[in-house]
Amino acid sequence: MKFENKLKHLLSQVDNSIDSSSFLSSLHKERKRRNLQRNKIINTFSAFALLLVVGLTSIKSLSNEPIFIANNDLYALQQMDEETEALIFNLADYLVTTSDDFWETMTFFEEIQFEPMYSLNINGGLE
């Protein structure tokens, strides 16, 4: 017998009968299980990526670098030119002198944080 025929003969006695219904049910069960598993993996990766982004953002916002704190907590100094400064002082003087209620005016200065007049009051300069 030729070698090729020997091989074919060796494989010829195969019973390939199978219960197709049970095969189909286990096929669909396995397919659904794999789908579920794939979705779980995708969800896990998405959650991990989201956590990573949130974590990195949090770490960045908790930075202790002085420049970062200065940027967030301190107001920039505002410089006025001489003309504006004089006008503001004149206005403040005018308000103080013309006001019916001196203390109300001082409270107003305090509210708008008009430092020179307020300091003047603290030091007892203006009564």
Next chain:
Amino acid sequence: MKTDHELIKEFQNGNNDAFNILVKKHLPDTIGFFVKITSNTIEAEDLAQDVFIKMYKALKKFRFASKFKTYLYRANINMANSFFRTKKWKNLLHLDEVPEQGYYDNSIDNKWKKEELWNAVAKLPGSQRKVLTLRIARELKYKEIAQILKISENSAKVNYHYAIKTLKGRLS
């Protein structure tokens, strides 16, 4: 009786029963192919299951460019190839020395011979392995093998010739 292409069209339109009919139609042939290769029905069923699970996804994009049978043969041979690759590594690592007994195959002597044959097949180069598997397990013509593997008929013949020559040396 509906043709394979008609069933696939119905499946693509959302009829899952059409897929089940298709599976039932081609199941004996597919299982038979894998039983020949694995000598173990449980393993053969697992491989067939993997093929049809992949088919479930792939058939939704099927373009009807070839016969479904050719498409299925290609999927089978790819699955067989990955089975042989695993088998080769298992043999190398001596993880598969005592094979499990399949419930269809009662002849242990015959089983050992088959095991020996497929261990030798597993060691063949990929192209020779594919051609030989389709030729001896499927008993396909060279023309069909060439069509399935997308190679020329002559290339199929040459690969088969070298595969047989190597097997003769290893098995005798």
